[in-house]
Structures are given as C-alpha cells and as structure tokens.
Amino acid sequence: MNQPAIVDVSGNKETTTLNLGPTHPATHGVFQNVLEMDGERIVSGVSTIGYIHRAFEKIAEHRPFYQITPLTDRMNYCSSPINNFGWHMTVEKMLGIQMPKRVDYMRVIIMELARISDHLICNGILGVDTGAYSGFLYLMEQREHIYEIYEEICGARLTTNIGRIGGFERDFNDIAFAKIKKFIKDFPPVLREFETLFDRNRIFMDRTVGVAPVTPEVALSYSWTGPILRATGVDYDVRVAEPYSSYEEFDFDIPVGTTGDVYDRYILRNEEMWQSLRIIEQALAKVEKEPKGVFHANVPDFYLPPKEEVYNNMEALIYHFKIVMGEIETPKTELYHCVEGANGELGFYLINDGGRTPYRLHFRRPSFINYQMYAPMSRGMLLSDAIINMSSLNVIAGELDA
Amino acid sequence: MELAFIIEKFALVTVIFLISLGVAAYSTLAERKIAAFLQGRVGPHRAGPHGMFQPLADGGKMFFKEEIIPSESNPILFIMGPSLALLTACIGSAVIPWGQSMVIGDTVVDLQVADINVGILYIFGVVSLGVYGIMIGGWASNNKFSLMGAIRAASQNISYEIAMGLSIIALLMVTGTLSLKEIAEQQHGFWHNGWFTWNVFNQPLGFLLFIICAFAECNRTPFDLPESENELVAGYHTEYSGFKLGAFLFAEYINMFVSSAVMATLYWGGYNYPGMDLVNEALGSTWAPLVGVAVLFAKIFLFIFFFMWIRWTIPRFRYDQLMHLGWKVLIPIGIANIVLTGVWMTLKDILF
Numbered sequence: 001m002n003q004p005a006i007v008d009v010s011g012n013k014e015t016t017t018l019n020l021g022p023t024h025p026a027t028h029g030v031f032q033n034v035l036e037m038d039g040e041r042i043v044s045g046v047s048t049i050g051y052i053h054r055a056f057e058k059i060a061e062h063r064p065f066y067q068i069t070p071l072t073d074r075m076n077y078c079s080s081p082i083n084n085f086g087w088h089m090t091v092e093k094m095l096g097i098q099m100p101k102r103v104d105y106m107r108v109i110i111m112e113l114a115r116i117s118d119h120l121i122c123n124g125i126l127g128v129d130t131g132a133y134s135g136f137l138y139l140m141e142q143r144e145h146i147y148e149i150y151e152e153i154c155g156a157r158l159t160t161n162i163g164r165i166g167g168f169e170r171d172f173n174d175i176a177f178a179k180i181k182k183f184i185k186d187f188p189p190v191l192r193e194f195e196t197l198f199d200r201n202r203i204f205m206d207r208t209v210g211v212a213p214v215t216p217e218v219a220l221s222y223s224w225t226g227p228i229l230r231a232t233g234v235d236y237d238v239r240v241a242e243p244y245s246s247y248e249e250f251d252f253d254i255p256v257g258t259t260g261d262v263y264d265r266y267i268l269r270n271e272e273m274w275q276s277l278r279i280i281e282q283a284l285a286k287v288e289k290e291p292k293g294v295f296h297a298n299v300p301d302f303y304l305p306p307k308e309e310v311y312n313n314m315e316a317l318i319y320h321f322k323i324v325m326g327e328i329e330t331p332k333t334e335l336y337h338c339v340e341g342a343n344g345e346l347g348f349y350l351i352n353d354g355g356r357t358p359y360r361l362h363f364r365r366p367s368f369i370n371y372q373m374y375a376p377m378s379r380g381m382l383l384s385d386a387i388i389n390m391s392s393l394n395v396i397a398g399e400l401d402a
Numbered sequence: 403m404e405l406a407f408i409i410e411k412f413a414l415v416t417v418i419f420l421i422s423l424g425v426a427a428y429s430t431l432a433e434r435k436i437a438a439f440l441q442g443r444v445g446p447h448r449a450g451p452h453g454m455f456q457p458l459a460d461g462g463k464m465f466f467k468e469e470i471i472p473s474e475s476n477p478i479l480f481i482m483g484p485s486l487a488l489l490t491a492c493i494g495s496a497v498i499p500w501g502q503s504m505v506i507g508d509t510v511v512d513l514q515v516a517d518i519n520v521g522i523l524y525i526f527g528v529v530s531l532g533v534y535g536i537m538i539g540g541w542a543s544n545n546k547f548s549l550m551g552a553i554r555a556a557s558q559n560i561s562y563e564i565a566m567g568l569s570i571i572a573l574l575m576v577t578g579t580l581s582l583k584e585i586a587e588q589q590h591g592f593w594h595n596g597w598f599t600w601n602v603f604n605q606p607l608g609f610l611l612f613i614i615c616a617f618a619e620c621n622r623t624p625f626d627l628p629e630s631e632n633e634l635v636a637g638y639h640t641e642y643s644g645f646k647l648g649a650f651l652f653a654e655y656i657n658m659f660v661s662s663a664v665m666a667t668l669y670w671g672g673y674n675y676p677g678m679d680l681v682n683e684a685l686g687s688t689w690a691p692l693v694g695v696a697v698l699f700a701k702i703f704l705f706i707f708f709f710m711w712i713r714w715t716i717p718r719f720r721y722d723q724l725m726h727l728g729w730k731v732l733i734p735i736g737i738a739n740i741v742l743t744g745v746w747m748t749l750k751d752i753l754f
Contacts, residue, residue, distance in 0.1 A: 018546050026632045040550070040721050129632040131623055131718030137441040203624055203717045383550075384720045387633050 015043050018383075022051050026129060026387040029397025033375065040382050045375040049368075053401040060361040064326045065091050066165050066302075068361070073159035075365060076399040078121050079114035079342040080160045081150070086339040089244055090348040091165045093337050094330065097299050102290035103167045104246035108283045109180060110153070110162060111245070111339075112276040116187070117146045118342030119227075119269040119276075122394040126266055127198060129391045130207045135197045142190050145183050152176040166303035167296025177284075184280055195270055205263065212377055212389040214260035222373045226344025226366050228393060231268045232260030238340035245339075249286070250279050262392040301328050326356030343367050343394050367399035406509070414515055415496075422495050426655035427457035429706055433655075436710045464648035472641050475544045483539020484642065484649035490531040491656035497521040498663045499586045500698060501673045501691040502682075513673075513691060514583055521582035522570060525664055526563070529619055532657065533559040536621075536628065539650065540638035551637025554721060555628035558618055561728035562625075566615035568736025569608040572743040573668060576604050586667055592676035600671040607739045609669045611732055616661040618728070621654065623713040630718060662705035666698055673698040 021032035030051040036043040056071045063071070072083035085107050092099065099107075120143050124136035147157040153176050154162040154169065163169065198204050214224075219232045229236060237254045239247040255271035257264030296303050300319045309316035322328055332354045338347035344366030353359040370393055378386040431446065431453060438445030446453030471477050501513035518524055533556050540552020577585050589599045602609045618625040629637030639650045666672060673694030682690040719727065 016546060025635060127717065131626065131630060131632075132714075132716055134437075134441045134714050137443070141442065197715075201716065203719060206723055207717060207720055382720060382722065384630075384633050 013038060020386075022048075026390060027395075027397070028125060028391065029395065029400070031371075031395070031397055031400060033378075035378070035383075035386075037383070040384075042378045042381050042383065042386055045378045045386075047371065047375045049371070049400055051401065052397055056402045057361055057363065060358055062357055064356050065330075065358070066304075066323070068358070069163075069165075070159065070161050072363075073161055074398050075363060075402055076118070076341060076343060076346075076367065076396045077158055078396055079118035080158065081110045081114040081162045082118075082339060082341050083346060084160060084162050085111055085245070086337070086341070086346050087348055088163055088165050089339065090335070090337040090350055091302075092297075094333050094335055094350060094352060095165075095299070095302065096331075097166060097297050097302070099167065099245070099297050100290075100294045101246060102287055102294045103296065105283045105287045105290065106168060106172060106295070107163070107245045108247065108250070109280050109287070110150075112279045112283070113146050113149060113180075113183075115340075115342050116273050116276050117143045118394070119273050122342075122391070123194070123198075123266055123269050125391045126208075126262070126388060127204075129388050130204055132198070132201075132204070135194050138190055138194055138197075142183075142187055145179070145186070149176060149179045149183065152179055164296065164303060166299045171293060171295040180280070180284065184277055184284075187277065188274075191270065191273060199267070199270075207384075207388060208263035208266060208392075209261060210259070211262045211385045212260075212381070212392075214373075214377070216260070218373075219260060223369050224344065224373070226341065226370070227268050227272060228260070228265055228370060229344065230254065231257035231264040233258055238338050238345050242338065244337070250282050252279050262388055265392045328356075330354055330356075338364065341366055343396065343399065344370060363402055365399045365402055367393075367395050368402070371395050371400055410509075410511060411515065414511075414513070418495055418500070418515060419492065422492060422656055422659055423652075425659045425702075425706075426652055427461065429655040429658060430460065430651070431456050432706065433710050433713075436707065437714045440711070440714045461648065464645050467644035469644040469646065470641075472544060475641065476542045479538050479542035480641075481646065483535050483537075483542055483638075484646040484653070485535070486538060487532065487535025487653040488649040488656070490528055490535060491653040491660065494525060494528045494657070494660040495663065497524050497582050498660070498667055499583045499672060501695040502687075504691045505687040512583075513695065517581060517583045519579075519581045521585075522574070522580045522668075525582075525660075526567065526570075529657075529661075530559070530563060532619070532653070535650075535653065536638045539642070543638070543641035545641050547634045547636075548638050548640045551628045551630075551634045551640070554634075555621060555638060558621075558625060558627060558724060558728070561725060562615045562618035562732070565611055565728060565732035565736050566619065568733060568740060569605075569611035569615065570668075572608045572736075572739045573601060573605050575740070575743050575747065576601065582667055586672035586674070589671040589674050591674060591678055592671070599674070600669065602669040602671075605669065605739075605743070607735065607742075609665075611736055611739065612669065613665060614732065616665060617709070617712070618724075620657045620661055620709070622658065622709050624716050624718045625724065626713075626718055627721060627724060658706055658709055659702065662702040662709070663698070665705055666701035670701050672701075 016037045018035045018037045019032065020035055021027045022030045032048040032051065033045050034048065035045045054074070056075070060068045060071055069084050069087055072087045073080040075083050120139040124139040127135040150160050150162060151157055153172055154160055156162070214232050216232045216234045219229050220234065225236065233256050235254050235256050240254060252275045255268050255275065257268050302323065304323055305316035305319055310320045330352055332352060334351045336347060336349045338345045345364065346366060347364030349362040349364065350358055351360040374390065374393060377389065381389070435445040435453070446456040449455040449459045471480055496515040497518060499514040504511040504513060536555045537552045540548040540555070574580065577588055579585060589601060591599055593599065597603070621628050629639065634640070639647055642650060675694070675697040678694065681693055685693065
C-alpha cells in the first residue's frame with residue numbers, strides 16, 4: 001500500500017534542507033515549509049506562515065461594522081461570499097435582527113454557489129498537482145459562470161463584498177435568476193465528466209489512496225473542521241449542528257469518508273458539490289414562494305437607505321448620516337457565530353463595547369487551524385505525497401494568514 | 403562519384419536536420435493547439451493565421467532573452483548541459499530509413515543518412531547519452547530542485563532503458579537483424595503469406611513495452627517526474643533561461659520526434675503501407691518512395707499526437723511507483739516476452 005515508511009535518521013546519514021516556498025508552484029499562495037529531506041523522503045518539516053499577514057483583526061478594531069466586510073473577502077478569496085455573509089450574520093446576531101425568509105434563502109443560494117466554486121478549485125488543483133491539467137480547466141469554466149452570477153448580483157467577482165448587514169444591497173434581477181438556473185442545469189454534466197476523468201483513474205488512485213490518512217481522533221485533537229474532518233468519518237457540519245440562515249429547512253446529506261486520506265477528501269468534496277446543487281435547487285423553489293421584492297430586513301439603523309431617499313427625505317438623510325458617521329448605538333456583547341465555510345468552521349468571535357467599531361474581533365480561520373497539522377503529517381512522506389496532501393487540505397494563503 | 407556521394411549525404415543530412423528542427427518547432431505549436439482542443443480553449447492564434455508563426459515568435463523570444471548563469475554554478479557544465487541534450491537529440495535521426503531508395507536518372511539515392519548494421523544499438527547509445535545533458539545541467543545549476551530533477555531523470559532513464567532493451571531483444575529474435583534499413587524492408591507492404599508483415603502484429607506485447615519506455619525516455623507524462631512543475635518547480639531546467647532553456651525544451655520535442663520515428667520504423671512498418679507495390683508500379687521508382695516518406699511522417703505525427711493526448715489526459719506517477727512499474731512490472735514482462743517469442747519461434751519451426 002501507500003503507507004509511508006518511517007525514515008531511520010539515527011545513522012550518520014546526511015539530510016538536505018529544501019525550501020518549499022514561499023514561492024513554489026505547489027503552495028498556491030505564499031507560505032513556506034522548510035523540509036529536511038532524505039533523498040525524496042521528508043524527515044521533518046517546519047511551516048512558516050505570515051507572509052501575507054495583513055493584520056485584519058487589528059484593522060477591524062478601527063473600522064465600523066459594515067466596513068469590515070471587505071476584510072473578510074480577502075481571507076478565503078475562493079469563497080468570499082461565505083465570509084461576507086458569515087460576518088453579516090454575526091453582526092445581525094449581535095443586533096438581534098431577524099432576517100426575512102427570502103433573504104435567508106437568497107443567502108443560501110449564494111453560499112452554496114461559493115462552496116461549489118471553492119471545491120472546484122480544490123479538486124481541480126489536486127488534479128493539476130498530480131499532473132493532469134485538463135480537468136482543472138473544465139471546472140474553471142464553471143467557476144467562471146459562478147462568478148458571472150456574483151457579478152450580476154453585486155458587480156464584483158472575486159472579492160465580492162456581497163450583501164449588506166441586514167440583507168442584500170439590491171434584489172436579484174431576472175438575469176441573475178436565469179443564470180443560476182442555467183448553472184444548475186449545465187454544471188452536473190461537467191462535474192460528472194470530471195468524476196469520470198479522475199474517480200477511477202488508476203494513476204490518480206495510486207497517487208491518492210492511502211496518502212496522508214488521518215484518524216478521527218487525531219483530526220479532532222487538531223481541531224480540524226470541514227471536508228477534511230468529514231473525510232476522516234466525523235459528521236460535523238455547522239450547517240446541521242448549529243443551523244444558520246434557515247439551513248434547517250433544507251434536505252441534504254452530509255457525506256463522510258472512512259480513512260481521511262487524500263482520495264477520501266477528493267471524493268467527499270465532489271459529493272458536497274452534488275449536495276450543494278440539491279440545496280440550491282430547493283432554495284430556488286423556496287425563494288419563488290416568498291413575496292417578491294423583499295431583499296433586506298427593516299432595520300433603518302443599520303441598513304443604508306437608497307440614495308434617492310437620502311436626497312429627498314429627511315429621515316433617510318439622518319439615518320444615512322448616522323450610519324456613515326458611526327453614531328449608532330450597538331449592544332455591549334461578547335458573542336461567537338460560525339458558519340460552514342468551504343474549508344471548515346469559519347467563526348467570528350466578537351467583543352463589542354458599544355462603540356462604532358468592535359473592541360476585538362477574532363476570525364476563526366479553518367485553513368489556519370487545519371494547516372497546523374501539515375508539518376507533523378508530512379514526516380516520512382515522499383515529497384510528491386506531501387504536495388498533493390497540501391493541495392487536498394486546500395490551504396488558502398489569505399485565510400491562513402489573515 | 404566520391405564527391406557526388408558526399409554531396410548527396412550532405413544534402414540528406416541537411417534536409418533531415420531541418421525537418422527534425424521544423425517538426426520539433428511545430429510540435430510545440432501542436433502541443434499547445436492539442437492541449438487547447440482537449441481543454442475547450444482556442445490556443446495560440448495571434449502570431450499569424452491560427453498561430454502558425456508562434457514557434458518563430460517563441461524561438462525569437464528565446465534568442466533575445468537574457469542568459470542568466472547563476473553565480474554559484476559551474477559555467478562550463480551549465481552551458482554543456484543543454485548543448486549536450488540538444489546534440490544527442492539531433493543525432494538520433496541519422497539511422498532512420500525515411501523511405502525506399504530513390505532512383506534519379508542513373509543514381510540510386512538511399513533515403514537514410516547512415517545504414518550502419520548496428521542501427522538499433524546506435525539509437526540506444528544516443529538515447530542513453532541524452533540523460534547526460536539533463537544530469538549535467540541539473541548538477542551544474544547548483545539548485546536542489548534541479549538536482550532532484552536530474553537524479554530522477556537519470557534513475558528513470560536507466561531503469562526504463564533496460565525494459566526497452568528487453569522489448570527490442572524479442573524484436574531482434576523475430577527480425578534477425580540490427581539494421582533499421584533491413585527491418586524496414588522486411589515489413590514490406592502490409593500482408594504477406596497469410597499474416598501481417600508489420601512487426602507490431604508479431605510483437606504486440608513488445609510494442610506496448612516499447613511505447614511505455616519511449617514515454618519514460620522522453621520524460622513525457624505520466625513519466626514527467628524530472629520536470630514535474632508542481633513538485634520540483636521546473637526540475638532540471640529551473641535555473642535556465644533564454645536559449646539554453648529553449649535548447650532543453652527543444653531537445654524534448656526532437657526526442658519525441660525521433661522516438662516516434664523509431665517506433666514507426668521498428669513496429670509499424672516504417673515507410674511501408676498497404677498496396678505499395680501498386681503505387682510503385684504506377685509512379686515508378688523516382689516518385690513512389692516519396693509516398694512512403696509521406697506515410698512514415700503520417701505515422702510519426704500520429705505517435706506525436708498520441709504523446710500529447712496522453713500528456714493532457716492522465717496524472718503522473720510518484721517516484722516509487724515509477725520504479726515499481728519499471729523494475730517489477732515491465733522488466734519481468736519483457737523477459738516473459740522474450741521467452742514467449744523464443745517458444746513460439748521454435749514451435750513454428752517444428753509445426754510448419
């Protein structure tokens with residue numbers, strides 16, 4: 001089997017130090033691993049992070065709540081909308097705002113699209129790292145369609161800054177709905193083709209089955225969450241464990257793996273994409289049943305009024321001024337809210353002292369926590385295995401460093 | 403007579419050299435176009451109609467780029483690496499018979515640069531030398547990724563040459579000669595005495611072994627470990643730039659061309675095609691060989707397409723799996739193939 005042999009370093013063998021990163025094609029971002037190599041085998045490794053640390057948590061202490069959304073964009077930039085909504089929901093939880101159902105469903109649609117786009121990248125890149133490039137481009141085309149949907153809804157593509165505290169900035173237009181419907185129709189054949197290309201590919205299976213297996217105990221002891229935890233067999237999913245944004249109304253399965261190896265993670269991510277498609281279909285049906293034109297909650301204290309009203313209406317002008325200048329009272333709280341990000345539990349730990357900015361805000365970034373196990377895991381692995389292990393952990397540099 | 407001979411050979415060498423370079427250059431374009439086709443893209447289309455001048459543009463770019471020689475490297479070896487790679491790639495085509503002998507007026511022109519009686523051994527020798535370029539280049543770069551790529555290349559080429567040699571031994575038992583010209587002549591036509599004349603029908607297993615080893619010798623996917631981008635940045639040519647990088651890349655494509663030509667000659671009948679006797683009669687011995695040349699090139703291009711098709715479809719092996727395949731699978735199969743061939747030949751003598 002593919003079980004890595006443990007290297008004997010007791011002898012007087014010389015090892016080589018290899019700098020994997022900070023700019024290496026396999027890191028897909030900027031982070032470094034200093035590896036001690038015995039030929040092709042890794043004897044030990046040290047991970048260095050912080051190359052793109054931008055001090056988001058500190059910056060957040062100086063920004064009004066609505067201005068923190070763009071910071072969250074830049075964490076896991078492969079699925080920004082989940083970060084955006086996660087932050088919005090945290091603030092809404094603090095303020096005690098109840099969202100209209102239609103907004104919840106619209107958020108679910110976008111979040112599941114984001115999850116698909118993130119998993120697309122991860123599985124596509126796994127293919128690239130094993131040497132098969134074409135599958136990646138098949139999927140990239142679909143990601144483009146997802147980005148077009150974002151574009152239709154908020155105008156941006158990668159760092160979306162989608163939605164507002166209290167709902168959406170504007171309603172989905174007809175083109176957006178048409179594009180979503182087109183996507184859920186066009187995507188399954190492509191995903192099926194991708195699965196045909198990889199799932200039973202002899203070389204791909206040889207490369208991934210049994211590589212970097214993780215037991216549930218070890219995974220939990222490292223606080224792993226998300227697809228890589230579920231691949232080990234633990235059925236923890238925030239969407240079910242602590243439902244948010246009306247996820248409890250949806251009917252979907254949580255796929256779990258058995259061995260937690262790279263192949264399990266790959267299969268699991270594919271299966272999650274199918275489940276996401278199911279959720280989107282249900283959400284679309286639910287949105288159509290809700291009254292049209294509702295796209296934000298009625299919270300004038302936090303939701304910016306339309307510009308027309310600001311220019312022509314006294315009330316709106318006052319609210320606009322107060323929101324922008326940050327003169328709204330906020331409750332003194334300490335709370336934690338988490339959403340199921342594409343890589344795991346994305347948490348926001350917020351301490352508010354009632355001012356215009358948070359007193360302290362901590363992002364629980366799944367990549368950062370999942371990555372901690374990478375160096376210990378790599379011990380005894382071949383370099384090639386360590387690299388596909390890294391891509392299947394889906395470490396996003398922005399989320400790793402924040 | 404002597405002068406005419408030299409002129410004839412010189413002309414042939416020049417033509418073959420230019421064709422190899424041309425095919426290699428346009429293979430780069432073909433690779434990008436085929437990749438684009440397989441991935442639902444357009445591919446290069448800016449330089450000339452359908453990107454036809456893209457190889458020229460790439461070549462020009464390579465020439466004018468700055469040549470960087472790392473300060474910690476050994477400059478002589480650093481330059482020697484790509485030169486050797488390109489040189490060994492180019493001389494491989496000397497023994498390929500490109501067609502039947504052409505009769506022009508009174509003279510008979512052999513469409514083969516050198517008909518040496520150990521043609522196959524010559525090809526083996528040249529192919530084995532090819533790894534020196536990579537090894538020297540990777541070593542001289544003084545970069546760990548380059549060194550790892552070079553070591554992978556060396557061990558891979560050595561391992562797969564053994565299996566390749568075994569597949570050839572079985573072929574030699576059937577053909578009874580080492581001369582490529584004679585092997586090509588033996589495969590005349592397509593059908594003779596109730597059986598195919600092409601060696602692939604006598605040696606299907608041998609051909610399978612040979613093509614797998616050819617992939618490994620050319621460092622093509624799934625055996626592209628020496629330059630696997632995601633593991634070793636660019637492997638042995640990480641530190642190279644400008645024309646020296648071009649030489650490495652070019653050598654790979656020339657290798658592909660030569661190994662396709664060898665495969666076509668050894669197993670797929672070379673310049674022979676069904677119904678060639680009729681064509682020979684109709685066109686005469688001046689023009690008919692050119693049809694054979696065209697047929698050989700068609701076969702070569704098919705193989706080159708196959709190389710590219712595989713490259714853009716499947717993942718690559720891991721290093722230990724590569725060694726496992728080479729030593730524990732291909733070599734036993736190669737030996738079994740020799741035994742089977744011997745048994746079959748003996749039985750055939752007894753029975754028929």
